[in-house]
Amino acid sequence: MNKAKNHDRGQAGFTLLELMVVIFIIALAAGIVLPRLPEPEATRLKSSARNLASGLRFLNDQAIVTKKVYRLHLQLGENTTRITEVSPSGEELQPADQFMGRRLIEEGIDIEDVSVGSRGAVTEGEVVIPFGPGGVGDGVTIHLKGGKEQFTVTAYPSGGKVTVQAGYQEVNS
Numbered sequence: 001m002n003k004a005k006n007h008d009r010g011q012a013g014f015t016l017l018e019l020m021v022v023i024f025i026i027a028l029a030a031g032i033v034l035p036r037l038p039e040p041e042a043t044r045l046k047s048s049a050r051n052l053a054s055g056l057r058f059l060n061d062q063a064i065v066t067k068k069v070y071r072l073h074l075q076l077g078e079n080t081t082r083i084t085e086v087s088p089s090g091e092e093l094q095p096a097d098q099f100m101g102r103r104l105i106e107e108g109i110d111i112e113d114v115s116v117g118s119r120g121a122v123t124e125g126e127v128v129i130p131f132g133p134g135g136v137g138d139g140v141t142i143h144l145k146g147g148k149e150q151f152t153v154t155a156y157p158s159g160g161k162v163t164v165q166a167g168y169q170e171v172n173s
Contacts, residue, residue, distance in 0.1 A: 041108065045146030048109040052081075052142060052153050053162045055104045059083065060160040062097070063131035070095070072129040074142070076111045076122065105144070112143040112150065112168075135160050141171045 059070050069086040083100040084092035095101070105111065114127040117138025129140055140155040152169035155162045 041147045042149050044106045045109055045144060045149050045151055048105045048146070049144055049151035049153050049164045051104045051106075052144070053155075053164045055081070055083075055099075056136070056140070056153070056155045056162045057160060058099060059131045060135040060155065060162075062100075063133060064135050064160075067133045069133070070100075070131040072131070074111055074114055074127045074129070076114065076124050076127065079105055079109060079111050081105055108146065110145045112145045114143075115139075115141040115171075134158075139171070141169075143168055 056072070059072060062068070063070050071084045071086060071092065073082040073084065074080075075082075081104045083095055085095040085100075087093055113121040113123045114129075115121045116127060116129055117140075130137065136155050136157055139157050142153045144151045144153065150166075150168045152165045152167065152171065153162065154165070154169070154171045
């Protein structure tokens with residue numbers, strides 16, 4: 001009976017060869033999958049470009065539907081956005097809509113430059129993009145950068161079309 005107990009104990013574990021095979025298979029799978037996963041910075045950049053595009057579309061639609069004037073303030077040095085509603089007296093107010101208060105560009109993503117209509121590319125300071133009862137008046141091109149990656153967000157006048165493209169795209173709006 002004592003021999004049977006020892007025999008069962010010897011059969012309960014894995015051999016070194018079995019463990020090495022399992023570790024090799026896991027390492028091989030990780031070596032194939034990990035390089036294909038998106039980098040967190042690239043993911044944040046793509047997300048910021050999409051958020052900015054949806055914000056531009058929303059502002060354009062809100063201005064048309066409500067017949068109000070809104071302004072999108074882009075701070076290039078700080079890489080922040082702020083939306084204001086312009087009162088009939090010309091005073092800038094905080095909009096009541098919660099969507100307009102959310103962050104459009106994630107932390108660590110840079111606004112490289114902004115082009116509004118015929119003003120050319122602005123690379124520093126504040127850029128204000130007006131949205132009136134007819135929507136956005138001039139075409140807007142915003143270049144975002146995260147690490148080595150870049151995205152271009154373009155809002156076209158008349159119609160409210162907004163596109164997001166990978167890379168730094170020169171757009172004639």
